[in-house]
Amino acid sequence: MNNNLDTLYILQTSELSVSYGKTKVLKDISIDIYQNKITSLIGCSGSGKTTFLRSINRIDDNITTVSGKIYFAGLEINNPKINVYELRKNVGMVFQQPNVFAKSIYENIAYALRYHGMSDKDEVYETVEKSLKQTSLWDEVKNNLAKCALELSGGQQQRLCISRAIALKPKLLLLDEPTSALDP
Ligand SMILES: Nc1ncnc2c1ncn2[C@@H]1O[C@H](COP(=O)(O)OP(=O)(O)OP(=O)(O)O)[C@@H](O)[C@H]1O
Numbered sequence: 001m002n003n004n005l006d007t008l009y010i011l012q013t014s015e016l017s018v019s020y021g022k023t024k025v026l027k028d029i030s031i032d033i034y035q036n037k038i039t040s041l042i043g044c045s046g047s048g049k050t051t052f053l054r055s056i057n058r059i060d061d062n063i064t065t066v067s068g069k070i071y072f073a074g075l076e077i078n079n080p081k082i083n084v085y086e087l088r089k090n091v092g093m094v095f096q097q098p099n100v101f102a103k104s105i106y107e108n109i110a111y112a113l114r115y116h117g118m119s120d121k122d123e124v125y126e127t128v129e130k131s132l133k134q135t136s137l138w139d140e141v142k143n144n145l146a147k148c149a150l151e152l153s154g155g156q157q158q159r160l161c162i163s164r165a166i167a168l169k170p171k172l173l174l175l176d177e178p179t180s181a182l183d184p
């Protein structure tokens with residue numbers, strides 16, 4: 001396997017298997033994902049697409065057993081030395097079901113920006129605005145940024161989740177059927 005990921009691959013797995021209890025859902029998956037490309041995973045319902053994506057930013061650490069290797073930008077991520085918060089900043093994820101926080105629309109995006117060190121208020125505001133524009137949500141919410149995100153429609157919540165993910169400029173963005181609630 002080529003572990004020189006700087007040039008070609010953002011993600012590689014090698015004989016990756018993932019189990020929930022005794023049920024093995026993914027078996028010996030070896031896959032190379034190119035940098036700066038869009039890669040689609042297609043499979044029938046229950047085939048393990050979501051499980052695969054969730055294993056990449058280690059969301060299911062407590063409920064799955066993982067064997068094999070996952071390399072993100074050259075680093076093996078199932079390594080105790082990996083800082084998972086840093087990993088998740090670089091590996092953004094938008095889930096199949098919108099998962100906004102019970103906070104304002106603005107805070108849904110700004111919180112993570114500040115958490116990861118953006119302290120300039122103007123820069124935070126500009127980044128929130130830009131990422132909301134990128135999902136065409138800005139015009140619908142710009143006069144209501146303090147409103148609780150739970151009051152948005154399903155599709156608006158989904159777009160907020162996409163905005164939240166892209167605001168952090170992740171190196172890899174995992175999108176789990178993120179447009180299922182959206183108009184074309
Ligand atoms: N938290 C869990 N605990 C136990 N089994 C699970 C869990 N999550 C998923 N599974 C099982 O793992 C298998 C793969 O599920 P997964 O959600 O990864 O499929 P999927 O390809 O994303 O399906 P869909 O297209 O319906 O979203 C299914 O058999 C499912 O029942």
Ligand SMILES: [Mg+2]
Nearest residue numbers: 049050096176
């Ligand atoms: Mg799924």
